[in-house]
Amino acid sequence: MKISAELAKELNLGEKSVQAALDLINDNNTIPFIARYRKEQTGNMSDDDLRTLYARYLALKSLEEKRKKLKENSRTWKSIMKTWPRPLKEPRP
Numbered sequence: 001m002k003i004s005a006e007l008a009k010e011l012n013l014g015e016k017s018v019q020a021a022l023d024l025i026n027d028n029n030t031i032p033f034i035a036r037y038r039k040e041q042t043g044n045m046s047d048d049d050l051r052t053l054y055a056r057y058l059a060l061k062s063l064e065e066k067r068k069k070l071k072e073n074s075r076t077w078k079s080i081m082k083t084w085p086r087p088l089k090e091p092r093p
Helices: 003-011 015-026 031-037 047-083
Strands: none
Touching: 003 015, 003 047, 015 031, 015 047, 031 047
């Protein structure tokens, strides 16, 4: 699922407003600047709303990066196991 859609659902905000706020934050605009001068783009989000949005965004982004890394490591492990030599005899009980 797209992070902005997940955030909009969690925080009960419009997806376009969330995406606009994230774009502004990712463009290195500060939260007070966005709250004061970009209200029309963010659907009148307050400083607190933007800070909550940004904190949750960082958490979800970190989680997504960990998922990708885990999936990548899983593929690597599977390819290693396919080439791993099999024992000649079954181990004794």
